[in-house]
Amino acid sequence: MEDISNVVSIDVEAELDALAERYSRAGGGAINLLNVIGGRAEGLLDRLPQAAQSGLQDATRRALEQALKAAQSSRDVVPDQKSWLNTTVGAAMGAVGGVGGLPTALAELPVTTTLLLRIIQGVAVEYDFDPNSESVKFDCIEVFASAGPLADDDGADLGFLSARVTLTGAALQGIIARVAPRLATVLGQKLAAQTVPVLGAVAGAATNYAYTNYYQEMAHVHFGLRKLAIDADVPVETLAAQLRARMQSRAVR
Template sequence: MSEIILARPVLDPETEIARLARRYASAGGLGIQVLNTLGTGADGLLDRLPAPVRGQLDSAARVALTQALRAASGSRQVVPDQAQWLNSVVSTAMGATGGFGGLPTALAELPVTTTLLLRVIEGVAVEHGFDPSAESVRFDCVQVFSAAGPLEHDDGADLAFLSARVALTGSAMQAIIARVAPRLAIVMGQKLAAQAVPVLGAVAGAATNYAYTSYYTDVAHVHFGLRRLAVETDQPHEAMVARLKAEVLALK
């Protein structure tokens, strides 16, 4: 099955790259605002987690990604993609529930939130005309999780997630999960640490989940917007990434 499923109006490359650059540059702003509201920063956030939890983050991220892929693909048969505002509402409620009981419930909520975020990313792929059942598009959906994360101060240079490609082989999905999981472990570890804030766990969980949903929605639009632009202009994807990176850095 082709990964392209929807014809779209052809975009002006310069205008679209500028728009995507602005969206990427602003993607993490909400997460930083959340940390400021909680009176904390991303630096040292992971150190607040108990050592046993920190040691299990990589394996937890792998399990969460594997479960999310299975659940997200299956749910597409029965639950249609939702509007961004509804995704944010559901994610916020899940975060509040996860944070209410502190670290134990936040850990239990992690794979559920990962599944929701993957569905959000798949929905963005569909918006840009890609078929989320195509293997290469599924790879790209997972690859979005290797972005910096909403709780990091990103100077615009961390755009490697846009460039990384995996050969389409039988073991490719496990390979990409293995590569993405360490980054996702850091990102989700920061989320867990924020949710574990004493007394404010439910509020922090709701706020961080809202920020995460907004962030990965924006990053997915950048990722698939750039892929679509490369297809429409018949230019190498790497060239599009380079132009986007230059535009993002120029905004700084």
């Protein structure tokens, strides 16, 4: 006879509500960021020199590749940190990157990308996923496919939560190549914000604070949904569709 004391009831609706709340507040620091830099997200990329815009996609792909190697190798040396410390470190790095304008912001890009990936891996561990497994490496990169903290997102972007590919040796490079163009736009906005004249370090700190907070929350949404799918024995695609409906319902209120 089954020991019912070990059976845990999963309140799927409550869990989805909690994930929707996380999704909603993910970009919470972005409004303050836009106030600091004095502009709209849509026009930020135009502030970058044409040469920087042209090379942004390749720079982002290289940053992702370097970040994956560095984040993975650092796990045995540096433990995962508390969320408040992650955002503090991210803001400090952004301040340094913003001091010298575009050159220092570009130099800081792979370092911040590595920090963000380590944060995403740490969240994966919180939900009992192994960051060393190929599938979880894939998932960590997939978090970067979300819209970014400056996007006006109603949840329509949740497709990244249910996207899957056959995991082969080349699959990870394939997902990096697929994510890089989108992430290039998001990181391009970050670079442009960091190069705002006069503000420098302030804009850099505000930018990285918003980005660190955003990807940390989106990682919780991503892995929280995957864990819920396992615990409740419900396909993740079904849960993603329900979460998307919740987000779109919030957007029209």
